[in-house]
Amino acid sequence: MCESFYTSKKLIENIFGLKINLLSNADDYEFFCKNHMLHPIQNLFNSKNLILFSNSLDENSVFHIKDQLQINFIIFKIKSDLIIIGPFCSHIFSRSDCIQLLKRLNLSINLHTSLLSYRDKFPILSVNEALNIVKSFINVIFNKIYEYKNLDFSITKNENIKSEENTLKKDYSQFIREHYSIEKSFMQSIETGDTENAILYLRHQQREFQSFKRLGTTLENERIAAAIVRTIVRIAAMNAGLPSLSIDLLSRDNTIASRNAKNIDEIYTAKEKMVADFCKEINNHKNKKYNNLISSIIYYIEHEFDENITVSQLAKEFHITPNYLTNLFHKQTGLSPTEYLRQVRTKHACQLLVTTNMSIQKISEKVGIVDSNYFVKLFKKDFNLTPSQYRKVNKL
Structure with a gap:
């Protein structure tokens, strides 16, 4: 050659x-x-x-x-x-x-x-x-x-498959009836924040579809299936009263995870995580009884805490004035947005201190605080211990 x-x-x-x-x-x-x-x-x-x-x-x-x-x-x-x-x-x-x-x-x-x-x-x-x-x-x-x-x-x-396909056609109408019944139960579980049953119904749906499709799939087909589930979950979350921004942020996370998935299992895992996250947020929303605006701001802070978040930036994001945001947030939570952000960051820092060997500088950056000296000061204010002392006492 x-x-x-x-x-x-x-x-x-x-x-x-x-x-x-x-x-x-x-x-x-x-x-x-x-x-x-x-x-x-x-x-x-x-x-x-x-x-x-x-x-x-x-x-x-x-x-x-x-x-x-x-x-x-x-x-x-x-x-x-x-x-x-x-x-x-x-x-x-x-x-x-x-x-x-x-x-x-x-x-x-x-x-x-x-x-x-x-x-x-x-x-x-x-x-x-x-x-x-x-x-x-x-x-x-x-x-x-x-x-x-x-x-x-x-x-x-093979002729065996033709025979099998004929059997499947006879069962299809029954499958459709059962599918909509399961889908209804799936949505009800999400609306009530029942994570365990919602995931069980999701898995049941996936098993049922296995029986009525050709062998094998493609990542693109599974991404489309994930988008359909995402739409169903969004509707259930809206019915539960979850704020639209919270719904969009949770959906965005799943869209990114599905797009970046390298195999089917990663897409399935991302779907289950999305369902669990929606149920958790629905429960938080019902239990805390914040209005939709404050619930959305809290969700944003808890999921974007590693970014450079300021009151002005939050106000711009939610189309309100900084003073109105600060006053309403304090009225409903008892904290200013800055104080709440600090608590979220130090809480996540605690997890990293006891579960990893990351340096204090790295942990500071991970939770959105560039200046590690300032991070130590904030941490000590919340826990009366430096990060190093906290790690020594609580290390797993």
């Missing part, structure tokens, strides 16, 4: 994580199959079968292949050499997806952990993305026109 082949190969592998395998002899076939087969059901990963398949190929075709475990790869020949691009996964599988697939294949569900780990080794790319990469690669290196074909060995082509 020419030098540009290996340069392009390295570039694609570095950018997309998509391996390009060049198989020239029996040892190459054996090595590839040994390193990529999880179970004998993947009969194309048997070296003898792969050699036979290679011998049957013409040099004008590119094959996209999906195997029995729904692993994808793209194969074509250059003279006597076989080039395999992949493996890659077109969908992300959850634990329940793996178990469902193993059941369909009549394999032991005890393999689900191995299947999850196996799939995690490969990059996630849509088939179209992978094919576009391959087309560009072929065009640059070989300057040749190929015919693109699909070979699907996955279980989804």
